[in-house]
Amino acid sequence: MKFILKLHDSIRHHFKRGGKFEHVGPIFDAADAFTFTPLEETHLGAHVRDAVDIKRVMVTVIYALMPCFLFGVWNAGHHYNLAHAVANASFIQDMIRGLIIVMPIVFVSYAVGGFWEVLFACVRKHPINEGLLVSGFLFPLVLPPTIPLWQVAVGVSFGIVIGKEIFGGTGMNIVNPALLCRAFIFFAYAKSMTGNVWIASAGDVVADAVTGATPLGVLSSLTDGQTAADAIAGGQVNFMRMFIGIEPGSIGETSTLACLIGAAMLLASGIASWRIMTACVLGLVSSAALANAFGASPMAQTPAHYHLVAGGFAFGTVFMATDPVSAAATNAGKWIYGFLIGVLVIIVRILNAGYPEGVMLAILFMNLMAPLIDSFVVDHHIRRRRKRA
Amino acid sequence: MAKLRKIVSDPLADNNPVTWQVLGVCSALAVTTKVSTAVVMSLALTAVLCCSNVVISMLRKMIPNKIRMIVELCVIATLVILADQILRAYVYETSKQLSVFVGLIITNCIVMGRAEAYALQNPPFKSLLDGLGNGLGYSIVLIAVASLRELLGSGTWFGLTILSESWYTGNTLMLLPPGAFVIIGLLIWGQRTFVSKTLREED
Numbered sequence: 001m002k003f004i005l006k007l008h009d010s011i012r013h014h015f016k017r018g019g020k021f022e023h024v025g026p027i028f029d030a031a032d033a034f035t036f037t038p039l040e041e042t043h044l045g046a047h048v049r050d051a052v053d054i055k056r057v058m059v060t061v062i063y064a065l066m067p068c069f070l071f072g073v074w075n076a077g078h079h080y081n082l083a084h085a086v087a088n089a090s091f092i093q094d095m096i097r098g099l100i101i102v103m104p105i106v107f108v109s110y111a112v113g114g115f116w117e118v119l120f121a122c123v124r125k126h127p128i129n130e131g132l133l134v135s136g137f138l139f140p141l142v143l144p145p146t147i148p149l150w151q152v153a154v155g156v157s158f159g160i161v162i163g164k165e166i167f168g169g170t171g172m173n174i175v176n177p178a179l180l181c182r183a184f185i186f187f188a189y190a191k192s193m194t195g196n197v198w199i200a201s202a203g204d205v206v207a208d209a210v211t212g213a214t215p216l217g218v219l220s221s222l223t224d225g226q227t228a229a230d231a232i233a234g235g236q237v238n239f240m241r242m243f244i245g246i247e248p249g250s251i252g253e254t255s256t257l258a259c260l261i262g263a264a265m266l267l268a269s270g271i272a273s274w275r276i277m278t279a280c281v282l283g284l285v286s287s288a289a290l291a292n293a294f295g296a297s298p299m300a301q302t303p304a305h306y307h308l309v310a311g312g313f314a315f316g317t318v319f320m321a322t323d324p325v326s327a328a329a330t331n332a333g334k335w336i337y338g339f340l341i342g343v344l345v346i347i348v349r350i351l352n353a354g355y356p357e358g359v360m361l362a363i364l365f366m367n368l369m370a371p372l373i374d375s376f377v378v379d380h381h382i383r384r385r386r387k388r389a
Numbered sequence: 390m391a392k393l394r395k396i397v398s399d400p401l402a403d404n405n406p407v408t409w410q411v412l413g414v415c416s417a418l419a420v421t422t423k424v425s426t427a428v429v430m431s432l433a434l435t436a437v438l439c440c441s442n443v444v445i446s447m448l449r450k451m452i453p454n455k456i457r458m459i460v461e462l463c464v465i466a467t468l469v470i471l472a473d474q475i476l477r478a479y480v481y482e483t484s485k486q487l488s489v490f491v492g493l494i495i496t497n498c499i500v501m502g503r504a505e506a507y508a509l510q511n512p513p514f515k516s517l518l519d520g521l522g523n524g525l526g527y528s529i530v531l532i533a534v535a536s537l538r539e540l541l542g543s544g545t546w547f548g549l550t551i552l553s554e555s556w557y558t559g560n561t562l563m564l565l566p567p568g569a570f571v572i573i574g575l576l577i578w579g580q581r582t583f584v585s586k587t588l589r590e591e592d
Contacts, residue, residue, distance in 0.1 A: 154560075162571065166578070188562035 008032055026121035030128040054170075057271055058130040061319075064265040065137055067258035068315065072251035073098035076145035079248050101145050102251055108152045109139040116160040120169065131170030135160070138178035138319065141252025142312070142360075143185065147192050155185040175367040176326050179316075179360050186360065215242055216311045216349070216357055219299050232306070242309040252315055259314035272322035275334040280317040283342020284308060291350055300350045313345060316359040326367040330377040337373055341366045396518045400526035402584055407530040408577045412498040417531055418569040420490050424547045427535030428528075429483045433472045433491055435524025438500050441465045442520035446508040461504045462495070469494045499523055534572050538563045 008031075014020045015028040074091070077098025081089035089097070113136040121128045139156050159181025164173045186193045215237045232238075241247060245255025252258075266272035288304035295301060307313065321327060321341050328337035341362045348358025355361065406412045413434075420430045444464050445452075452460045473491045476484040484491065494500060503523050508516040539545055542563035544552035562568045 184562060187565060187567070188560040189558060190561060 024122055026126065026128045027118060030121075055130045058133045060269050060271055061134045061266070062137060064262040064271075065134075065141065065252070065319065067261040068141060068252040068255065068319075069137070071245060071255045071258040072141060072145075072253075073102050075245060075247075075254055076101045076251055078246065080145075098145075102140065104149055105140040105143065105145070105147065105152050105251070106137070108149050109156050110136040112153045112156045113139065113160050116157060116165060117169075120161075120165045124169070126169060129170035131164075132160075135164070135177050139181050141315070142178055142182045142250050142320075144193060144250050147185070151185055151189050151192055154188075155181040158184040171325055173325055174371075175364055176320050176323050179320055179364050179367075182360055183364060215247055215306075219302055219310075237302075237306065239306060239309065242306070250312060250315075253312035256309040256314040259318045263318040266318065266322070271324075272318065273324070273327070273334055275331060276322045276327055276338040277317055279335045279338025280313075280321055280342045281308065283339035284313065284345055285342070287343045287346040291346055295350060297350060307346065307349070311349075311357045312359045316363050317341070320359075320363050321366070326370060328370040328373045328377075330374050330381075332380075333370070333373045333377045336377075337366055337370055340369070393515070393518060396515060397522035397525070400519075400522040401529060402526075402580070405526045405530060405580070406499045406502075406523050407527055407573070408580050410502075411577075412502060413527055414573065416490050416493065416497060417527075417534060417573060418566045420487055421531060421535040421538055421569050422542065422564050423486075424532060424535045424539050426483055426486050427531045429476065429480060430487060430490065431524070431528030431531050433476060434494055434497065434499070434527055435521065437465065437468045437472050437494055438503060438524040438527075439517055439520035440468050441500055442503055442508040442516040443513045444468075445504045446511060446513040446516035449509050452509075457505075457509065461501065465500055465504070466495050499527055530573070530576065533576065534569055537572050538568060542568070 008028075012028070012032075015022065015025040019025075021028070074094050075098070077094035077096065077100075078089070080097050080101060081094055110132075113132055117128060117132045120126075136156075139152070139159065143152060143155070159177040163175060163177035163180035164170065167173050182193075219237060242254075243256045245257060247254050263272070263277060267274050267277075284307055285304045288302070288307045291300040292303065302310075317338075321338060328334050344362035344365060345358045348355055348361055352358070400406055403409070407414065407417055416430065416434075420426045441461075441464050445461055448460070448464075469492060472494070473484070476487070476491060503519060507519045511519070536546060539547075540551060541560045543559050544550060544554060544557045560568075563572075
C-alpha cells in the first residue's frame with residue numbers, strides 16, 4: 001500500500017488547483033478517498049467524529065439490498081428457464097442463467113451512471129459522491145430482467161442527469177433518481193415495462209408453467225364475472241408465492257421476504273425511517289380495507305394482505321420511500337408522507353387500469369409533496385409554541 | 390439601422406420570449422408533437438403579433454390608459470379570429486389538429502406582453518419589427534422543440550421517415566406534454582450555459 005500512497009503523493013500537485021490535470025481532479029480525489037482517507041481530515045485540536053459518513057451509509061444500504069438482488073438473480077434465471085422449457089433446471093443453473101441476464105444490466109447502469117457522475121463532478125468541480133453506488137445498484141433492481149440494455153442506458157442517463165445532477169448532485173435531488181429512471185422508461189418504452197415479462201420467442205417449446213403476467217397484471221385484466229376471490233381460489237394469485245416472490249416482475253421487487261430482511265438491516269442500523277415504513281403500510285392497509293368495503297372491481301375486492309405483497313410495494317416502501325433526501329424530514333411529516341403513499345398506491349391500482357402498478361407514481365408524487373408537508377408541519381409547530389409562550 | 394436590426398435580432402436568442410422570458414410555454418407544450426403543426430402555429434402567431442403591434446401602436450395615442458387592456462384584447466381577439474378563419478379555409482386538416490390552440494393565441498402572454506411593453510410606447514414601424522422579432526423567436530423555439538419531439542418520438546421529421554422503425558423504437562414520452570417540458574428545460578439550460586454568457590454574467 002505504501003507505494004500507492006507514494007505514487008498519489010508524488011502526482012497529487014498535478015490535480016490540485018492550477019495543476020496540469022486540474023479539470024479531472026475529482027477522479028483523483030475519488031481514488032484517493034477510496035484507497036486512503038476521506039477528503040475532510042481534521043488537523044487541529046481534539047475532535048469527536050462519528051465513523052458514519054456517506055460512504056458507510058451507502059455501503060450499509062448496498063448490504064441491505066443484497067437479499068433482494070440475490071433473490072432477483074435467482075428469480076430471473078428461474079423464470080427464464082421456465083419460459084424456455086429448460087426441464088428441471090437446478091438451483092445453480094437458475095443462478096447462472098440469472099447472472100447472465102442481470103449482470104449486464106448492473107454493468108450498464110454503473111458504467112453510464114458513473115460516466116455522468118464523473119463528467120458533472122469534473123465540470124462543476126465537486127467531489128465524486130458515493131451516492132452513485134446505491135443509485136447505480138437501485139436502477140437495475142426496479143427494471144424488468146427482459147429490458148433491452150440500450151433502454152437501461154437511456155433511462156439511467158435520464159435518471160442521473162435530470163433527476164440528480166441538474167439539481168446539484170447527491171443530496172440535492174427532489175425526486176428519487178432510480179424511480180425517475182423507471183418512470184422515464186415506463187412512459188417512453190411502455191412495451192418493455194408492462195404486460196408479460198417473459199415471452200418465449202417463436203420456435204421455443206413453451207413449457208406447461210408459462211410465466212406471463214405479474215399478479216397485478218392478472219388482477220387488473222380479469223374477464224367479466226371473475227372476481228378477485230375466484231383468482232385467488234383458482235391459484236392464479238397465490239399469497240405465499242407472492243410473499244416469497246416466485247413471480248415474474250422487476251428484478252429486485254418481487255420478493256417481500258427479501259425486502260423484509262433488507263428492512264430489518266436498515267432499521268437496525270438506523271438508516272431508514274421506521275415511521276415512513278409503518279405509515280406506508282398503514283395507509284395501504286386502511287385504504288385497501290375501505291376499498292374492500294365499497295369497491296366492486298376485482299382490484300378493489302383484493303384483500304389488503306395481497307396488496308401488501310403485490311408488485312413493488314415492499315421494495316418501494318423499504319428502499320425508495322425512505323430515501324432521506326427526497327422524503328419528508330419532520331417526524332409528523334414522515335407519518336403523513338408515508339400514509340399518503342399507501343393511499344395513493346391503492347387509488348392508482350384500483351382506479352387506473354392502464355397502470356396496475358401505482359407504487360412508482362405514488363412515491364414520485366409524494367416526493368414532490370414532501371417539502372410542502374414539511375412546511376405545514378413546521379408552521380404548525382411554530383404556531384403551537386407561540387400559543388404556549 | 391443597427392438599432393432597428395437589434396429590435397429584430399434581440400428576441401431571437403438573447404431575449405427570447407420562450408426560453409428567456411418563459412412566456413407562451415403552454416402552446417409550446419401543446420402543438421409541438423409534429424413539425425407541421427408547429428410551423429403553422431408559428432406563422433399564425435407571428436402574423437397576429439405583427440399586426441396587433443402595428444394596430445395598437447397606431448392607436449397608442451388614442452387609447453385611454455385606464456381601459457388599454459380591453460382595447461388591446463379587442464384588437465388581438467379580432468386578429469386571432471381572422472387567423473383562425475384563414476387557417477380553416479386553406480389548411481383545414483392542420484387547423485383541426487391545432488384545435489383550440491389557435492384561438493388561445495388571444496391569451497398568449499407574448500402577444501399581450503409586446504403590446505403592453507412595446508407597441509404602446511413606440512411608432513408603428515418599430516413595433517412591426519418588434520413583433521416580427523418576437524414572433525420569429527417564438528417560432529425558432531417551437532420548431533426546435535417540435536423537431537426534437539417528432540424525431541425522437543416518431544422517428545420522422547415533417548412527416549418524412551428519418552429513423553426507420555426497423556431499428557429505432559419511438560420514445561413515446563416525447564409525444565406526451567412532459568416530454569416537451571423536459572426538452573424546453575434542456576434548451577433553457579443550454580442557452581443560459583453556452584449562448585447567453587454575457588447576460589448570465591450581468592445577473
